[in-house]
Amino acid sequence: MGTPVSATDLARNLGDYLARVRYRRESFVVEKNGKAVAQVVPADEVGAASMSAAFSAWDSAAPPDPSFAGDLERVAAADRPPEDPWAL
Structure with missing residues (x-):
């Protein structure tokens, strides 16, 4: 080690x-x-992963939870800057 x-x-x-x-x-x-x-x-x-190994790992990954898209939308909406930054 x-x-x-x-x-x-x-x-x-x-x-x-x-x-x-x-x-x-x-x-x-x-x-x-x-x-x-x-x-x-x-x-x-240090062994570098080949592109085919990387794609195989990606293909074998579990699909994202259906609620994940909604979570991303809520985060994006909460992170938007104000329409008029001088109106604070």
Whole structure:
């Protein structure tokens, strides 16, 4: 998985950690308040999803709830600026 490192230590020594990742191929798990929040790994180890995999995931997703459109309309209506901004 990777060597744990605090977010503070990573920020203070970012150049050193990036060099270790690049040249030594090390991986780190960044922790904030004792919880893992991110990983720093060599870029070529990260597999990018292909477009076909992305479309397959999209096609297999559940359809949105019918009430979702109504929710969006209510949010859009509540977020409209006033007709005359100087009339406030």
